[in-house]
Amino acid sequence: xxxxxxxxxxxxxxxxxxxxDGTRFLRAESVTTMQQALEQWGGASAELEALSHRLADxxxxxxxxxxxxxxxxxxxQWLDGSAFxxxxxxxxxxxxxxxxxxxxxxxxxxxxHLFYGPNDDVPFPREEDGIxxxxxxxxxxxxxxxxxxxxxxxxxxxxxxxINDWSLRVIxxxxxxxxxxxxxxxxxxxxxxFAVTPDELGDCWADGRVNLSLRIEWNGKLFGDAHxxxxxxxxxxxxxxxxxxxxxxxxxxxxSGTVANTDYREVGSSCISERRGIELIDSGEATTPxxxxxxxxxxxxxxxxxxxxxxxIRQRVVKATAGR
Amino acid sequence: xxxxxxxxxxxxxxxxxxxxDGTRFLRAESVTTMQQALEQWGGASAELEALSHRLADxxxxxxxxxxxxxxxxxxxQWLDGSAFxxxxxxxxxxxxxxxxxxxxxxxxxxxxHLFYGPNDDVPFPREEDGIxxxxxxxxxxxxxxxxxxxxxxxxxxxxxxxINDWSLRVIxxxxxxxxxxxxxxxxxxxxxxFAVTPDELGDCWADGRVNLSLRIEWNGKLFGDAHxxxxxxxxxxxxxxxxxxxxxxxxxxxxSGTVANTDYREVGSSCISERRGIELIDSGEATTPxxxxxxxxxxxxxxxxxxxxxxxIRQRVVKATAGR
Numbered sequence: 001x002x003x004x005x006x007x008x009x010x011x012x013x014x015x016x017x018x019x020x021d022g023t024r025f026l027r028a029e030s031v032t033t034m035q036q037a038l039e040q041w042g043g044a045s046a047e048l049e050a051l052s053h054r055l056a057d058x059x060x061x062x063x064x065x066x067x068x069x070x071x072x073x074x075x076x077q078w079l080d081g082s083a084f085x086x087x088x089x090x091x092x093x094x095x096x097x098x099x100x101x102x103x104x105x106x107x108x109x110x111x112x113h114l115f116y117g118p119n120d121d122v123p124f125p126r127e128e129d130g131i132x133x134x135x136x137x138x139x140x141x142x143x144x145x146x147x148x149x150x151x152x153x154x155x156x157x158x159x160x161x162x163i164n165d166w167s168l169r170v171i172x173x174x175x176x177x178x179x180x181x182x183x184x185x186x187x188x189x190x191x192x193x194f195a196v197t198p199d200e201l202g203d204c205w206a207d208g209r210v211n212l213s214l215r216i217e218w219n220g221k222l223f224g225d226a227h228x229x230x231x232x233x234x235x236x237x238x239x240x241x242x243x244x245x246x247x248x249x250x251x252x253x254x255x256s257g258t259v260a261n262t263d264y265r266e267v268g269s270s271c272i273s274e275r276r277g278i279e280l281i282d283s284g285e286a287t288t289p290x291x292x293x294x295x296x297x298x299x300x301x302x303x304x305x306x307x308x309x310x311x312x313i314r315q316r317v318v319k320a321t322a323g324r
Numbered sequence: 325x326x327x328x329x330x331x332x333x334x335x336x337x338x339x340x341x342x343x344x345d346g347t348r349f350l351r352a353e354s355v356t357t358m359q360q361a362l363e364q365w366g367g368a369s370a371e372l373e374a375l376s377h378r379l380a381d382x383x384x385x386x387x388x389x390x391x392x393x394x395x396x397x398x399x400x401q402w403l404d405g406s407a408f409x410x411x412x413x414x415x416x417x418x419x420x421x422x423x424x425x426x427x428x429x430x431x432x433x434x435x436x437h438l439f440y441g442p443n444d445d446v447p448f449p450r451e452e453d454g455i456x457x458x459x460x461x462x463x464x465x466x467x468x469x470x471x472x473x474x475x476x477x478x479x480x481x482x483x484x485x486x487i488n489d490w491s492l493r494v495i496x497x498x499x500x501x502x503x504x505x506x507x508x509x510x511x512x513x514x515x516x517x518f519a520v521t522p523d524e525l526g527d528c529w530a531d532g533r534v535n536l537s538l539r540i541e542w543n544g545k546l547f548g549d550a551h552x553x554x555x556x557x558x559x560x561x562x563x564x565x566x567x568x569x570x571x572x573x574x575x576x577x578x579x580s581g582t583v584a585n586t587d588y589r590e591v592g593s594s595c596i597s598e599r600r601g602i603e604l605i606d607s608g609e610a611t612t613p614x615x616x617x618x619x620x621x622x623x624x625x626x627x628x629x630x631x632x633x634x635x636x637i638r639q640r641v642v643k644a645t646a647g648r
Contacts, residue, residue, distance in 0.1 A: 074400060074573075076437035079507065100502050108504040109433045113400035113573040125471050125569060146644055147449050168569060178424050180432040181505020183403065187570040245449060245492060246511040249398075249437040320470055 001045075001052045001197040003159065004311075005034050007069040007117055017051040018194055022311055024060030026051045034072050034195070038250040041142045041158055068311070070115035070191035071161055072140065072251060078112035078189070080136075080165060080255035081105055081238045083231040087260035087274055094277030095173070105233050105241045108181040110165075112253070116190040118313045122166060123320035124187070124293075130169030131291040131317055133218075135270035135299045137210040137228050138163045138255040139235045140195060144248035150208075153239040156248075160201060160210060162192035162301055162310035163255055169273050169290060189255075192299065192310035204303065208234025212301040212309065214259050216270055219295055223275075224268030226259045228301070293319045325369075325376045325521040327483065328635075329358050331393040331441055341375040342518055346635055348384030350375045358396050358519070362574040365466045365482055392635070394439035394515035395485055396464065396575055402436035402513070404460075404489060404579035405429055405562045407555040411584035411598055418601030419497070429557050429565045432505040434489075436577070440514040442637045446490060447644035448511070448617075454493030455615040455641055457542075459594035459623045461534040461552050462487045462579040463559045464519060468572035474532075477563035480572075484525060484534060486516035486625055486634035487579055493597050493614060513579075516623065516634035528627065532558025536625040536633065538583050540594055543619055547599075548592030550583045552625070617643045 002020060005013035012033040016025040028051060031037045031044045054060070082088055083105060092099055100106065116122055124131050140159040148156075165186070172185035198205040204212050210228035217223060233241075238254050259270045269275045276286035291297070300312040326344060329337035336357040340349040352375060355361045355368045378384070406412055407429060416423055424430065440446055448455050464483040472480075489510070496509035522529040528536050534552035541547060557565075562578050583594040593599045600610035615621070624636040 076398060076400070077435065082504070102498070102502050104498075104508075106502055106504055107507050109435065109507060111401065111433065111570055112436075113576070114571070123470075129569070145646075146447075147646060171569075174426070174428075176503035178426050178430055179500035179503060179505070180406070180430050181503070183431050183433060183566060184428075184568045184570075242507060244508045245453070245495075246435055246508075247438070252437070322469075322471060 068193035071195035082257035392517035395519035406581035532560035
């Protein structure tokens with residue numbers, strides 16, 4: 001089942017069920033927003049499934065001028081992991097950071113009151129802050145009790161999404177050194193238009209991992225095509241960690257962190273910072289610049305047989321307008 | 325003006341305006357929740373002010389069996405500063421931490437989808453995690469544009485609140501070392517019942533600081549009575565820092581961090597960890613234990629002339645029930 005949110009009808013938008021190819025949609029009657037669907041999943045999913053079947057039979061309104069918001073245009077909670085060890089190790093080596101000692105998954109709490117839609121322009125105050133994209137996958141859960149096991153969390157993972165976790169790289173290491181995590185270095189993220197139930201991924205959802213490559217283009221040029229399967233811990237373990245001392249509300253989004261692979265020289269990277277790190281290791285100098293105003297980035301995961309799963313993120317970074 | 329949220333009528337509760345002494349209330353008609361009031365402050369505040377005047381004239385329903393929720397039982401954003409330098413320095417010295425280098429205010433993003441009401445029992449999974457309270461003040465803003473100056477943020481500070489930022493001290497230093505901030509070490513906070521407009525504090529609101537002492541009792545025994553005026557940066561500077569690269573949504577709560585004073589030997593501490601730190605410095609051994617299930621903590625700031633401002637937090641810590 002493929003769900004999306006149209007950017008109409010209030011700050012939470014309007015929930016729609018999509019056809020598998022993402023070209024047609026139907027509105028639900030029992031719930032009008034994605035947040036409501038997640039809060040009432042037991043009751044709402046039957047209707048959503050029925051709409052999905054009708055779409056498979058060719059019904060539905062064609063997507064034309066409608067604009068997609070993020071599946072959850074705002075969420076009560078966004079917790080982002082860093083589950084691709086390759087990325088962390090590369091960054092430590094390149095930037096001579098102290099190894100991060102941890103016996104639990106790495107995770108920070110991020111800004112959740114705004115997620116950009118897949119085609120929104122993304123405003124930043126200054127190029128000098130080091131504007132960078134971070135391609136990753138995420139899951140959205142329904143209500144998760146405190147202290148559940150990783151295995152138990154599997155049935156709470158209702159939707160899978162594709163995320164661009166925008167980062168400001170000049171600010172990030174300074175904030176990280178305080179131990180308090182990131183505030184200014186991690187403004188709002190962007191999310192691809194379609195949130196899909198795990199079964200929609202078929203065999204590509206396994207062991208709490210999204211076994212798909214995430215193709216990233218920067219200004220129309222291939223930048224990375226790393227595979228989601230190399231997470232050192234699966235999403236179910238990230239969710240269990242998040243719920244270790246707190247219940248998770250329905251609609252909590254949990255991210256994988258930057259997708260990265262051990263064969264990064266073949267597949268490329270999912271953020272500029274990692275490529276710069278590799279350049280530093282190789283030549284002692286990072287030559288790839290960060291993003292400039294007007295630059296575009298696109299991100300899209302595709303099924304092995306070629307179909308788009310989450311739809312594409314296609315965005316442009318722009319200078320923030322003062323006072324907005 | 326003194327506002328509160330009754331724990332009735334949905335997850336966001338029901339907004340009421342309180343009499344100054346906190347014994348009577350009136351419901352608003354134009355807005356029914358605190359979040360709505362903050363989103364529509366320009367339009368809603370006139371009605372709320374009018375109700376406040378009627379309460380001053382003796383009108384209103386007496387507070388009887390009603391239960392208060394946190395002023396915002398859930399918020400889209402909770403950002404907690406660490407603005408009392410005395411606390412940070414004491415902790416560094418006691419626990420031999422590396423000095424935190426920072427030229428900007430310290431701040432982390434915390435869990436915001438649940439705030440406990442002032443009299444709710446507070447569940448934790450294990451005593452062994454080092455259950456601790458942290459008494460602090462906070463402000464709630466309306467919508468703040470990205471990049472505003474500290475001075476400009478002053479007019480966005482709509483309400484002042486009193487917070488207990490629960491912390492798990494055995495987990496906290498490990499999470500801090502990752503640089504990612506706290507997840508398991510910082511579950512939901514509690515908030516005192518009344519959120520007040522800055523003018524309600526009179527001269528005790530000055531330079532973005534709450535010039536009141538926060539009296540804390542642990543199991544009925546005085547633990548600390550530190551003064552809110554010693555913030556090294558004011559709330560307006562914390563808000564401006566938070567809005568450096570993101571707009572803040574209406575209803576964002578910004579905390580001061582643990583209230584601490586240079587004369588901590590006279591006034592005591594606002595968290596157990598700080599007292600343990602002082603013991604370590606003095607004798608090489610921390611002898612005060614953390615909280616046990618069944619323990620109570622109360623926190624209340626009072627005006628110089630004796631009136632309660634935010635009402636009292638009076639809570640008991642309990643063992644979390646599995647699966648809830």
